[in-house]
Amino acid sequence: QVQLVESGGGVVQPGRSLRLSCAASGFTFSSYGMHWVRQAPGKGLEWVAVIWYDGSNKYYADSVKGRFTISRDNSKNTLYLQMNSLRAEDTAVYYCVRNCGGDCGYAFDIWGQGTMVTVSS
Amino acid sequence: DIQMTQSPSSLSASVGDRVTITCQASQDISNYLNWYQQKPGKAPKFLIYDASNLETGVPSRFSGSGSGTDFTFTISSLQPEDIATYYCQQYDNLPPYTFGQGTKLEIK
Numbered sequence: 001q002v003q004l005v006e007s008g009g010g011v012v013q014p015g016r017s018l019r020l021s022c023a024a025s026g027f028t029f030s031s032y033g034m035h036w037v038r039q040a041p042g043k044g045l046e047w048v049a050v051i052w053y054d055g056s057n058k059y060y061a062d063s064v065k066g067r068f069t070i071s072r073d074n075s076k077n078t079l080y081l082q083m084n085s086l087r088a089e090d091t092a093v094y095y096c097v098r099n100c101g102g103d104c105g106y107a108f109d110i111w112g113q114g115t116m117v118t119v120s121s
Numbered sequence: 122d123i124q125m126t127q128s129p130s131s132l133s134a135s136v137g138d139r140v141t142i143t144c145q146a147s148q149d150i151s152n153y154l155n156w157y158q159q160k161p162g163k164a165p166k167f168l169i170y171d172a173s174n175l176e177t178g179v180p181s182r183f184s185g186s187g188s189g190t191d192f193t194f195t196i197s198s199l200q201p202e203d204i205a206t207y208y209c210q211q212y213d214n215l216p217p218y219t220f221g222q223g224t225k226l227e228i229k
Contacts, residue, residue, distance in 0.1 A: 035218075044206075044208065044220060044221075045165065045208055045210075045220040045223070047216065047217050047218045047220065050216055050218070059215065059216040059217075060216075061216075061217050062122075095165075100167075100170075104170045104171075104174075104176070105155055105170030105171035105174065105212060106153075106170075106212045107167050107170040107176075107210075108157070108165075108210070109167045109176070110167075111164035111166070111167075113164055114164055
């Protein structure tokens with residue numbers, strides 16, 4: 001079935017780096033734009049970054065611009081989020097999300113289970 | 122950036138009630154508005170796209186309407202399994218793809 005599985009979360013000190021991965025299965029990964037969305041404890045959803053289906057375009061939320069990098073390897077059906085210079089306010093559950101495309105309003109139709117990132121000394 | 126304002130932030134209703142949530146965009150987003158449901162401890166679930174189109178498999182008691190800057194999400198007859206937080210999200214042109222702050226729905 002269609003599935004996204006994140007990994008790589010954990011506890012990290014402020015200023016350090018972490019790389020999240022998201023393994024996709026059950027669909028043609030290379031045909032879909034992909035996003036990262038995060039949710040701080042007890043808070044709402046915050047869009048983080050998007051990458052086009054072919055990796056040709058990438059966009060970031062202002063809160064992570066210059067520190068986070070989204071990438072993908074279509075040969076491995078995997079999405080990544082490289083997070084550098086981490087701050088306490090980056091503490092959140094990070095979701096890998098598929099963009100369903102124009103046929104369904106570019107909605108975020110498939111979500112992973114999320115991986116927790118805690119930035120703390 | 123486009124801001125999305127949802128109201129109310131929380132809502133208590135009885136089983137069988139009609140429930141309405143509103144979402145207002147800071148500028149015209151046509152119908153580029155999606156709705157999601159998030160149950161505690163779970164990932165969000167996609168419910169409605171383009172303001173009023175139900176995703177496949179979503180119960181027909183859920184509906185959405187609106188265009189431009191003002192949008193509405195309705196549950197026609199609240200069921201116990203509908204207890205969740207609901208988010209609107211705009212998808213107009215380029216990022217950021219802003220979410221509303223969420224509406225937490227509880228059973229009275």
